[in-house]
Amino acid sequence: MPDESTKGPASYFPSIEKTYGRPVSEWQxxxxxxxxxxxxxxxxxxxADHGMGHGHANAIVAHVLASETT
Structure with missing residues (x-):
């Protein structure tokens, strides 16, 4: 069960892994x-290249870009 306190882009990570069968670290x-x-x-x-839905793709990108600027 996902941690209910997880917020923001990371809240999508369990669904991304389940839907696309790859760990979030690979997408990042x-x-x-x-x-x-x-x-x-x-x-x-x-x-376009991986068939990811917009919300999932946006969550991965937002998380990576946030971590790159901190």
Whole structure:
């Protein structure tokens, strides 16, 4: 059961792993490999190249970009 206190983009991670069958760390690595790129370019890449839904792609990208700036 997901931790109910998880908020923000990370709250999507259990669903992403279940839906796409890959750990979130792999998706994050794919995004990091494309940096520097704009947020929506990265979202579009995940959607077009990997069939990811918009919300899931947005959550991965937002989390990666937030961690890159801190």
């Amino acid at each position: 690595q794919l995004v990091r490999a494309r940096l520097p790129a704009r947020h929506m370019e990265l979202v579009a890449m995940l959607k």
